[in-house]
Amino acid sequence: MVKRYNRLLVAFYVVTDALLAMWAFMLAYAVRFESGLIVVQKGYPPIEHYLQVLPFVAVLVPLAFQIQGVYRLRRGRSRVDDFFAVLIGSILAVVLGVVSTLYVQAYFASDAARSTGAYQVSQLVWALFLGFTVVFTYGSRETVRELLERRWRAGIGLKRVLIAGAGDLGRLVADRILQHRELGYQVVGFVDDRAGGDHIGYRGLPLLGTLGEMAEVAQRERIDHLYVALALDEHSKLLELMDAANRECIDVKVVPDLLQFIALRARLEDLDGLPVINVNDVPLQGLNAWVKRALDIALSAAAVIVLAVPVAIIALLVRWTSTGAVFYRQERMGLDGRAFTVYKIRSMYENAEDSSGPVWARDDDPRTTPIGRWLRRFDLDELPQFWNVLKGDMSIVGPRPERPFFVEQFKHRIPQYMLRHKVKAGITGWAQVNGWRGNTSLEKRIEYDLYYIENWSVTLDIKIMWLTLVRGLFQRSPAV
Helix, strand or coil, X not given: CCCHHHHHHHHHHHHHHXXXXXXXXXXXXXXXXXXXXXXXXXXXXXXXXXXXXXXXXXXXXXXXXXXXXXXXXXXXXXXXXXXXXXXXXXXXXXXXXXXXXXXXXXXXXXXXXXXHCCCCCCHHHHHHHHHHHHHHHHHHHHHHHHXXXXXXXXXXXXXXXXXXXXXXXXXXXXXXXXXXXXXXXXXXXXXXXXXXCCXXXXXXXXXXXXXXXXXXXXXXHCCCEEEECCCHHHHHHHHHHHHHXXXXXXXXXXXXXXXXXXXXXXXXXXXXXXEEEEEEEXXXXXXXXXXXXXXXXXXXXXXXXXXXXXXXXXXXXXXXXXXXXXXXXXXXXXXXXXXXXXXXXXXXXXCCCCCCCCCCCCCCCCCECHHHHXXXXXXXXXXXXXXXXXXXXXXXXXXXXXXXXXHHHHHHHCCCHHHHHHCCCEEECHHHHXXXXXXXXXXXXXXXXXHHHHCCCHHHHHHHHHHHHHHHHHCCCCCC
């Protein structure tokens, strides 16, 4: 159920976004033509021409934000997620604005309007408008976030949470909520069929009754959200809990105890009228796969051209400081478990694994050349992999590719390890930008890789690329 509070907050955002968009548009005009900071070579368009576009801009930004999903409010959304949602929404607004004004100018404006430049907007104004819109609308959201978090920390406006299930899964839910009080949730307690035994609660949270008494407890404690965290053998009680919660207008969130079986997004399919659940569905199929491939081709082609000179300089340094080939080829496993050849700039002495066999690299690895240690420190040895992306063996963003020798070991030891091969391997990934790279926990890397596969979007890819640039200089673990 959409709460009245959420509707009011969305309405506030829509109105403020429209007002801030108009302000950003006129400020962009003023900076471009009135400030004197930018040289004007083609004359000064009358401000009336831009005032004609202003109502369109007021509608354009909220519309683009709606398409991007900016108005889908969700507690727990990070600041980085908010920023990228606003950024992509603003870019979409500018694209729609440029296309629409050109279309109106070409097909609907009168000859007199076309001759005077009506409905034309300077490209530089659009660029400034993009920057101002991102700053203003994201700033307004940060202001609201800070005000809300202050209220929640003070105990005002909290959503009251009841957890069905006091076992390990229910306690894990309680831990996560208690660790993030800034989300505005208050755990009231548990309901569990073991309430009559010696179980008295967890971390000061009481057992308030049995599962059958959930409706009575929810009514008495004014519950807003019910988290169902039952063990696998208790899931037969889920329908009864959902039915009781619906009668009390309580939002239900199910925390599945099926992670050992379902590691990717589940999707309902139809087999001649028979519902079938696909437990390992991935969003990177069909049109999404084409979009990602187009983005990969455009960016990798640009990278190959731009990085040609830096790579040539690095190659000369590698050749000058150690004997052996400059570029290093190695077999890695990619999409659907197929092997491919990955290209790297050699960072170790030639034949480094002749005596040891395949082993993991580590900090201060003695096999690394002096220049190679510097290359690995900044991941510059990975630059030739943009050629792998252009060829189609890899993507810019995805799980890091592993050597078949290690894959054969890990797939028997780590659950769901092979699910990471549902997508192309990447130069960078969600695990890497969160610090799980090199000689770190494989289990955590798989957890982050599977999160990426399940939640893929163009926005997430752009976010990971940005975080790679921002955090890359501070990563010290060697890549493998």
